Amino acid sequence: MADFSLNEDQIQIQKWVHDFADKVIRPAAHEWDEREEFPYPVVQEAAKIGLYGWEFLMNTFADPSGLTLPVAIEELFWGDAGIGMAIMGSALAAAGINGNGTPEQVMEWVPQCYGDADKVQLGAFCVSEPDAGSDVSSLRTRAVYDEANDEWVINGTKAWITNGGIADVHVVVAAVDPELKGRGQASFVVPPGTKGLSQGQKYLKHGIRASHTAEVVLDDVRVPASCLLGGKEKLDAKLARARERGHSGEKQPAMATFEATRPSVGAQALGIARAAYEYALEYAKERHAFGRPIIMNQAIAFKLANMAVEIDASRLLIWRAAWLARNGGFTSGEGSMSKYKASEVAVWVTEEAMQILGGYGYTREYPVERWHRDAKIHTIFEGTSEIQQLVIARAISGLRIE
Ligand SMILES: Cc1cc2nc3c(=O)[nH]c(=O)nc-3n(C[C@H](O)[C@H](O)[C@H](O)COP(=O)(O)OP(=O)(O)OC[C@H]3O[C@@H](n4cnc5c(N)ncnc54)[C@H](O)[C@@H]3O)c2cc1C
Secondary structure: OOOOOOOHHHHHHHHHHHHHHHHHHHHHHHHHHHHOOOOHHHHHHHHHOOOOOHHHHHHHHHOOOOOHHHHHHHHHHHHOHHHHHHHHHHHHHHHHHHHHOOHHHHHHHOHHHOEOOOOEOOEEEEOOEOOEOOOHHHOOOEEEEEHHHOEEEEEEEEEEEEOOOOOOEEEEEEEOOHHHHHHHEEEEEEOOOOOOEEEEEEOOOOOOOOOOEEEEEEEEEEEEHHHEOOOHHHHHHHHHHHHHHOOOOOOOHHHHHHHHHHHHHHHHHHHHHHHHHHHHHHHHHHOEEOOEEHHHOHHHHHHHHHHHHHHHHHHHHHHHHHHHHHOOOOOOOHHHHHHHHHHHHHHHHHHHHHHHHHHHHOOOOOOHHHHHHHHHHHHOOOOOHHHHHHHHHHHHHOOOOO
16 A cells, blocks of 8 residues: 655655755756756765765665655755756666666666766766657667677767766667567667767757757767676567567567656656745735735635645655556556656646746746746656657557557
């Protein structure tokens, strides 16, 4: 049975992250949004207290209730989503390694996605391509085994990659047997300093501007056989089964990673929504029009009531999904439900907050317009809202709805 009362450890972590978000992240948020650069000094501060680091992430992965990670992420993104993403971006690479690698590969590569407080390192998870975002089964990036040298040779271009090109460890999903579509893919670690990997264009974005997003170009990138996550024997067996049966029954490596991280992405959106709601609630009590606080008008008070309801509903879906991910797994697309709901709620709540702030809400002097810009990415990355609906529709119907 799910029990959503947080234990002592979780309450402490919640307070600890909130404190950092309040004192370090929030005061830096406007500056890094304007600069549109990766906020290394802030990430280093997070590394100093152990918030940016592989031990923290692996501890949250090990939490049997599954709630520690979404609780921490909500507080982080309450502080700021751009900086929050800079701190959480490496976790996608770590999740890719953790989900597909052997225990030895996890121990070797996950710490290198983080480095330490003296030398912060980054990880990037590279799946999307210019012609394959939602449709991850159509990847064009190819990995070919060079038997003579016991190496893999990777060629292709990845698009919209968080930490792309500036990361130390890139986890790249590539087609090994393109005819098998998603079942013929594998994940590879590209170690720091590998020749042939370079950054393409850096994207200028609408929101989460402190998070670095860029193309990654892979030009005859050679990695040792040991960089194939899971190892060759496992891959060969999987490919053989897929060829025999037409499908292997196993998840595509990219999809398995994204499914596991969906409640966390929902928690990011939730943090932004809560920030905007709290700000709008206080503002509505202070701001006077027609001789009374604007909250004394039902038109404003009911907006705030609905915002509170939707935020709580999102959190419950996220916590349920996070709990199920550790305790029996999803049966009706619960991971997608949580990400879908929280993302749409964050966009709606931040827009309502702007409306409550009136003209001030539209200016960059107030954080609400930034929260609105930051919220929007959540309906797009890690599976768009339409793709989440597709996953849910297939799960509840048992049909291959297109
Ligand atoms: C800031 C940012 C950071 C990102 N970080 C990463 C990262 O670190 N790693 C990574 O691999 N990728 C990353 N991405 C890529 C992101 O995951 C993709 O942009 C996303 O999956 C959507 O793919 P697309 O842009 O190709 O859109 P498309 O797939 O072209 O979709 C366009 C529209 O069509 C809709 N659509 C597509 N197919 C269907 C369908 N079957 N049914 C209904 N509607 C459909 C979509 O919902 C969407 O509205 C990032 C993107 C951004 C913007």
